[in-house]
Amino acid sequence: MVSYINRSRPAGPHGAIGAVICLALASPTVLAKSDSGPELTAKAVLVLDTGTGKAVLARNASEVRPIASLTKLMAALVVRHRGIKLDKGTVINRDDWKVALEGCRTRLELNWTYSNRDLLHAALMASDNRAVSALGRAVGLHANGLVQAMNEQARRMGLRKTEFRGPVGIDPKNVSTAWEMARIVRTASKDAALAGIMGKREHMIKPLRGYLKHYYRNTNPLVRKIKGVKFLASKTGYNSEADYCLAAVTELRGRGVFTIVILGSKSKFARVRDLRRVIRWVKSGASKKSS
Numbered sequence: 001m002v003s004y005i006n007r008s009r010p011a012g013p014h015g016a017i018g019a020v021i022c023l024a025l026a027s028p029t030v031l032a033k034s035d036s037g038p039e040l041t042a043k044a045v046l047v048l049d050t051g052t053g054k055a056v057l058a059r060n061a062s063e064v065r066p067i068a069s070l071t072k073l074m075a076a077l078v079v080r081h082r083g084i085k086l087d088k089g090t091v092i093n094r095d096d097w098k099v100a101l102e103g104c105r106t107r108l109e110l111n112w113t114y115s116n117r118d119l120l121h122a123a124l125m126a127s128d129n130r131a132v133s134a135l136g137r138a139v140g141l142h143a144n145g146l147v148q149a150m151n152e153q154a155r156r157m158g159l160r161k162t163e164f165r166g167p168v169g170i171d172p173k174n175v176s177t178a179w180e181m182a183r184i185v186r187t188a189s190k191d192a193a194l195a196g197i198m199g200k201r202e203h204m205i206k207p208l209r210g211y212l213k214h215y216y217r218n219t220n221p222l223v224r225k226i227k228g229v230k231f232l233a234s235k236t237g238y239n240s241e242a243d244y245c246l247a248a249v250t251e252l253r254g255r256g257v258f259t260i261v262i263l264g265s266k267s268k269f270a271r272v273r274d275l276r277r278v279i280r281w282v283k284s285g286a287s288k289k290s291s
Helices: 068-081 094-099 116-125 129-138 143-156 178-189 192-198 268-283 286-290
Strands: 044-049 054-059 089-091 113-115 202-205 214-217 229-239 243-252 256-265
Touching: 044 178, 044 268, 054 268, 068 116, 068 129, 068 143, 068 178, 068 192, 068 229, 068 243, 089 116, 089 129, 094 129, 094 143, 113 116, 116 129, 116 192, 116 202, 116 214, 129 143, 178 192, 178 229, 178 243, 178 256, 192 229, 229 268, 243 268, 256 268
Parallel strands: none
Antiparallel strands: 044 054, 044 256, 089 113, 202 214, 229 243, 243 256
């Protein structure tokens, strides 16, 4: 599986979502089950019934936390809002290389040209940092300008606790809450192009100018993996401050559409296990009993 993980150095559009339910941690790694929800390692979690707008599970959901590469969801919204031409090519240059320093490895080569559509695949499916920088330049925004536009977009969406210091998620000062991340990923799921990308399990990228093709796999290994579960949007993230995060919109057969945000799972494996447990809990109908 192709997986890109951000590793940072430890640091020394449209109205706010409803009311906040906040429950305390029972231990450093396992959340309390006093809300009758599943046992999870995540430090914060939110599950919204998208049909009713009601939270069926919320733990520490208003707590401001680092969000790592979940940042890329907002970058994608900004470039889409600015009318990026998906089939036009953009060259990977030294600016993109600088933005990606200290972050994940990349398979996008300097001086090669990729379609903006493929760059969105690289950014959202595989969390490639060079892709985000290049996408910003494709709409006339260098790194600082892209960050400014992302913060402006957050304010337009009524997100008061979300703040970006960098465009890709390496900076641990990129922060949000589970509630506000739910709004961001839900907005991304309504964009047909972004949803189509995030709903894929794998994708082949072929440069417009260059010679190596690359297969990318979605960093969420559950996409198209669980029967009766369709991911309408999905993005993972990691850095040393945020731990392992995920934001997703899922359609669960027989239950409807649910937005799931998991922040601060203790490992990559634990993040997947937390997500499985949440999905299983909602599908079982237990969420109805606890709400």
